[in-house]
Amino acid sequence: MALKGAIVVDTEKCKGCGICESNCPTKTIGISTEVNGKGYPFAYMANPDACTGCTNCATVCPDSVITVYRVKI
Amino acid sequence: MDIKDIIKPENKVYGKSPVLTDNIMHYCPGCSHGTVHKLIAEVIDEMGIQDKTIGISPVGCSVFAYNYLDIDWQQAAHGRAPALATATKRLCPDKYVFTYQGDGDLASIGTAEIIHACNRGENIVVIFINNAIYGMTGGQMAPTTLLGQVTATTPYGRRADLNGFPLKITELIAQLEGTCYVTRQSVQNAASARKTKKAIRKAFENSAMNKGTSFVEVVCTCNSNWKLSPVKANQWMVENMFPFYPLGDMKDR
């Protein structure tokens, strides 16, 4: 049985600090080149297929902008 | 499997705690304060004590903690949070009372208040954020600044002969009879954040059992004033702070 995950980032509240990216064990997360309304780049799923929904990114996110979803397949 | 099929309410495994408000935090990108706020919020939510918790915010960057945790708050004068917490807990013994203090607030100007509150064994929780620098005022030397560390008031690095030694206040606190639980944690990765959350939970549970003061230090970064990126700041903390401020429980009884 494998785990398949996905994250949703509240991009307007994300400050693009990159701590989620550095903590992602599957290198799912990247930091955008575009910026949000506050001028910050933001986290996104650069490699969505790799996400296992482990929640590490959301656990370390200082701004609590990441929601994690996970299914068993 | 399509992402749309995964992102459904029934598949949600982690999200923002309902005890956190919707306000955008004023902290710099990557600041550890937000992570610790979140962990406290999760503990309050999981213990179901939102209506019984009173927070006391310090002077420093986290002065505005009250904007982010949806509980009743008192904002203290610099260093005095443990005095506020003492009276609050003694007058409202059914409440969970915690202070949230930085290193300047707790270990410099507020040294007398924290030592005596802990020594009296007040049934409160102390969350101590140690990032070895003054954040809000712009990166001056803190009592916990490491030897050699460059700050706005130690531009050539902290020197023992000029500036004295970094203060291991948590080790001091652990010696006091009034404390029941003294621990040093961190939040640079998911594993450490989960451990810190467990420590915070234990601290809150201790306070309900009237065991004395629970003191949770969290070694943190201040990437803006350290002049590093958030990720590099975490690395610097692991390499430089952890050897001097080793993680783990100092007391648990």
Place this chain on the structure above:
Amino acid sequence: MAEKILMKGNEAIARAAIHCGCDGYFGYPITPQSEVMETLMEEMPWETTGMVVLQAESETSSINMLYGGASCGKRVMTSSSSPGISLMCEGISYLAGAELPCLVVNVVRGGPGLGTIQPGQGDYFQMVKGGGHGDYKCIVLAPASAQDMYDFVSKAFDLAFKYRTPAIILSDGVIGQMMEKVEMSEQKPRWTDEEIKKNSPWACTGKTNDRKQNIITSLALDAAVHEKLNERLQAKYKKMEEEDVLFDSYMTEDAEHLLVAYGSMSRICQSVVETARENGIKLGLLRPITLFPFANKEIDRLVPQLKSIMSVELSAGQMVEDVRLVVNGRIPVNFYGRLGGIVPSPEEVYEAFVKSIK
């Protein structure tokens, strides 16, 4: 009528605190007021009313304990003397800024610095004009007897909660240490949690789903918001001046000369008035009971009938400045005071008064 019991002024403060249903006392020993906490510790009110009494590690902590307790809507108090009050002034400013009610008793000794343990009135400026940083004032009540010490505790709490601001009892070593008969009131219960929620809906009682979070703070970085806060404070002070000025008059109806004195000095001045009357001089006494708000209107009302005023204080001349502000040059305002903890005799004051009108 209840039995009168002989006690020190400081003891009266402690007993009044228990009887009026005070929730907590936090203090630090300092002469000449240590009997307040000593009496409380002897009485053990935590066994009866549930009142908390705690000896703090410093005056700084004591006043910040008041901030914590007051934030929860509790009726909390401390007592100290001049050097200790100086340490508390940071906290009093925060309490005023966060609009928290509490009671601070200052049993004044001679200053500056460590000064002397003998009585003084040299803290008038500090207490009446604010004391800490920023634009704030506290309600200041000046007792002149042990009975006043007793009665003013309950009165001060009422005013503090009416205005959500710190109230001060500005006493001195004479009133604190002297023994007099005091008539005490019946024990009142402390406020219940429900009463606190009703009386102080702003207090930290735990955030429930039916209301927004309560935040106790004096911080407002937005200039417009901060100006509004300050304007609200100033409006309160104005209201106090309209509604809560207290003073005593003694033979002022036909007075041609007036002594103004508060606290222990007002009692000495009463004898001075009597001596003057025996000698055919129409002298009266105005004793301000609230030093802020001050008896401006009463002094103003009396000025047209007066030839002179003399302010008598255990200081180098502090309240006299407020008297002069009201009189505004219309008649001479003289001053007599002793320093260093020396309390003048009525004869000495009378002599100074006679000299002042020659």
